[in-house]
Amino acid sequence: MIKPYECTQCGSTDFEEAGAKRVRCAHCGSLFRLMTHEPSVVINKGAKVVFGRNANVEIRGDLxxxxxxxxxxxGKVTVLKGKKQQEFKLELIRTGKKSLK
Ligand SMILES: [Zn+2]
Known part of the structure; x- marks a missing residue:
């Protein structure tokens, strides 16, 4: 499995999933938001989205x-996945050292 990111707090490359687009460092417990350079469209629970008959929408990245x-x-909605390998960036939500249970 490819792990293209490392913990900014301890340098570990072992992560576990911690929800949608979130990962937790398996070594020190720091929690990160996983940022990708690809834009993504998230349609949240309860939303009502209508692409009308004349829609001509291209979504580059994730839907x-x-x-x-x-x-x-x-109408026409096309989801284009990027051809390049996705690059990931971690945004620190909180460090794990103080919040370990
Ligand atoms: Zn860490």
């Missing part, structure tokens, strides 16, 4: 439709 969202596509 994430949460459970409970209603998406009605009548």
């Amino acid at each position: 994430d439709v949460q459970g409970g969202a209603h998406v009605d596509i009548q």
Whole structure:
């Protein structure tokens, strides 16, 4: 498995998933938000999104439709995944040392 990022706090490359787009360092417990350079579209629970008949939409990157969202596509919607390997960037949410249980 490719691990293209390392912990900014301890340098470890072992991470575990901690929810959507979040990872936790397995070594020191720091929590990070996983940022990608690809834009992503997130349609949240409860949303009602209609792409009308004349829609001509290209989404470059990820399209994430949460459970409970209603998406009605009548027109043309194309999701293009980037051809380049995605680059990841970590944004520190909190360090783990003080919040370890
Ligand atoms: Zn760490």
